Amino acid sequence: MLHTKQIIRSRTFVKKMDNSLVTRSRKKCWFVFFFLFVSWYLLLYGIDWSSLHGVVTTSRYEANSIESFHPTSIPPPPPPHHENVNVSFNSNSSSINNDDATNNDTQSKEDDSSSIENDNVVVPDLAELEKELEPLLRKNEPQEEKKVEKIEEKKVEKNETKDDNKGRKSCEGRYIYVAEIPSKFNEDMLKQCKLLNKWEDMCQYLVNMGLGPDLGNPQRAFSNKGWFTTNQFSLEVLFHNRMKQYDCLTNDTSIASAVFVPYYSGFDVARYLWDDFNTSMRDAGAIEVAKFLKKKPEWRTMWGRDHFMIAGRITWDFRRGIEEDAAWGNKLMLLPETQNMTILTIESSPWNRNDFAIPYPTYFHPSSDSDVLQWQNRMRRLRRRVLFSFAGAPRPQLEESIRSEIMEQCLATRRKCKLLECTDLHNKCNKPVHVMKLFQNSIFCLQPSGDSFTRRSTFDSILAGCIPVFFTPGSMYVQYIWHLPKDYTKYSVLIPEDDVRKKKVSIENVLSKIPRSQVAAMREEVIKLIPNVVYADPRSRLETVEDAFDLAVKGVLERVDVMRKEMRQGKNDSMVFNEEYSWKYYTFGTLEKHEWDHFFLRTSKEKY
The missing domain is CATH 3.40.50 (Rossmann fold)
Incomplete structure (x- = not known):
């Protein structure tokens, strides 16, 4: 009996010893494994192998980026073709x-x-x-x-x-209402584009929303996009199409800060400037538009002082001061109604107060801010x-x-x-x-x-x-x-x-x-x-850059705002001053003597 107990004890002791050895062995294995792992990590990431001569390493991320970048060999463009310009x-x-x-x-x-x-x-x-x-x-x-x-x-x-x-x-202070006028004063004229100019077919210039045909990049004088054969007298169509995408248009005349009249006055008068058309024919369209606007309820808000339109020709085509068939132009800008309006034209009169000049259309019509900035940088490098x-x-x-x-x-x-x-x-x-x-x-x-x-x-x-x-x-x-x-x-x-x-x-x-x-x-x-x-492409929208259209609209809104405040105060300063010095009043805000006075002396008012 005693012998049996001793055997059991010895077996228990041996078993404990075995368990202890196994436990120690496991701990050593984990320690070795941990040591090897740390050593491997340090060898792989802790040493800059690229500093050793003849050793080059590339991570898989770097390898992927290198493989994905295989520049294609593009031959240099041929030299531009130069015409024999005289x-x-x-x-x-x-x-x-x-x-x-x-x-x-x-x-x-x-x-x-x-x-x-x-x-x-x-x-x-x-x-x-x-x-x-x-x-x-x-x-x-x-x-x-x-x-x-x-x-x-x-x-x-x-x-x-x-x-x-x-x-x-x-949009507060920026809302614009587009007056609804008969289509014969705008869109219908374009359908008869061959009649718009005696000396040139205007139909070709009315494509691309008034920009004209795509100019391309002949002799690499332009950038690859945004250049068109734009006619200098197509501003009315171009401006109207830009206005259609203006961000603060409204159908509510009660909140409108200004009213845009889409009358193509330049195209209208151009049809009758030659071939001995009498004054009645040349004046008919302008007079009818003025009467039409005067009957509209929005006219009575400021009696036309919040209305503006585009006259896409120089001011002298609209300032015929005498009733003689041999005299040039019509009398659009001399009508009582238009005397209250703001008329935007490519050249204004220094001696009259109701027309303001905005830039002629150029050949460049960018469709993005980057188009403008890239062209500017290119002009710097020339x-x-x-x-x-x-x-x-x-x-x-x-x-x-x-x-x-x-x-x-x-x-x-x-x-x-x-x-x-x-x-x-x-x-x-x-x-x-x-x-x-x-x-x-x-x-x-x-x-x-x-x-x-x-x-x-x-x-x-x-x-x-x-x-x-x-x-x-x-x-x-x-x-x-x-x-x-x-x-x-x-x-x-x-x-x-x-x-x-x-x-x-x-x-x-x-x-x-x-x-x-x-x-x-x-x-x-x-x-x-x-x-x-420059006037941006009407089919796109510039994000941060203000173009000629934006500045023109801003100028109109500021002018109308001044007149509105004057009317509320019972004043009329912006409309009552000696028109002969309009150039001085609008440019410098004064009628005092100026060093440029001799440039604007008129010996005869019939000349302009």
Whole structure:
């Protein structure tokens, strides 16, 4: 019995010993496993193997990204085809570099070397000027590139507040009611487009919602999209189509801040400007529209002072002051009803108070903010080989025109001036590519008056980043007061036309003496103005950039708001002042004497 107990005890002891050994073994195994795991981890991630000579490591994430990035070998684009433009341009000097920044720098070096070989192409001091200006201009590029990068962020932010923008609070003071007028005053005219202009078929310019045919990118003078063959007199259709997508339209006249009248007055009068149509025929449409508006209940809210319309031609086509069939134009702007309205036109009268100038349509109609910013950056990078240029024709029938003197001065200094004459049978001024290439290649662009004060060419030059040179403030400074800075010296040069006419001044000397730092600052200011003078594609919507349409609407709303407050206070200051000084009142807010008074003296009111 005792022996049996001893055996049981010994077996129990042995069993305990076995369990203890197993437990210890397990603990050692776990310890070894843990040690090996830590060692493996440290070997794999704790040591920078790439620092050892001959050892290259690539994680699987890096491998995937490398495999997914196989740049395709794209052959360089062929050199642009240059037409034989009859403006004494060498192919090297007229070549405009329109590739990206890298290609631009490469081609610029090639152009520099070619300019040394041919002295007739690039004037040495102009090349030196461009080299000195380049760093001053390029310092603005990083900021613009950051703007492009932030576009998407701004779009996201705008989308987040889109519902709020649609609310009544965000549109307060901005609501516009579009007057319902008979279609014969707008849409029906387009159906008879062949009758809109005696000298040109306007039908081709009415496609793409008034933008005209797609221009493409001939000779790489433009960007790949957004360029159209837009007619300078198509603003009414273009503006109306932009208004259709305005974000604060309303059908409730009681909350409308302004009333837009979609009357195509320019197309209407253009049908009867020639072929000896009598005054009754020319005035009929304008008179009927005025009577129609006067009968509407919304007219009585401010007696038409909150109404505005587009007149897509110069103001003188609508200011016939005498009842003679031989006199020019109709009397739209002289009617009692329209005297109360705000009329937007491509050239206003310095001596009348009811019309305001907004930019001529250009060829560029961006569809996004990035389209604008990229074009601005591209204009900054251009190497400009010519000091100044002029595109136009003389006006021998106009005694006071200085165009002949300007063309003579340009021809006399051919090494620094390029002339694009618009008189031959193949008139290259009618082809946007020739005009834009000339302006892109020029530092300054001469903009003298023609048949009237203003020119579409002025806006083409701004679009090309070329500093405009004016010879009277009536060509720009007292015209587009909602779209341009008041300090005209920031973006342009003024040379009095009398000094040119009397041969008292050399245009070359004036422009050559402008300090290079000032030239760089002026060009940058011109490039910044590009959004202000272009009309966006009506089929799209710019997110953060304000274009010419936006600024025009803002100007109208501010003007109407002032008149509304005056009416509530029993005042009438904005409508009662000497019209002869309208240019001074609207530009400077005063009727006091001004240094420009001599520019606007009228010996005969029948002239304008």
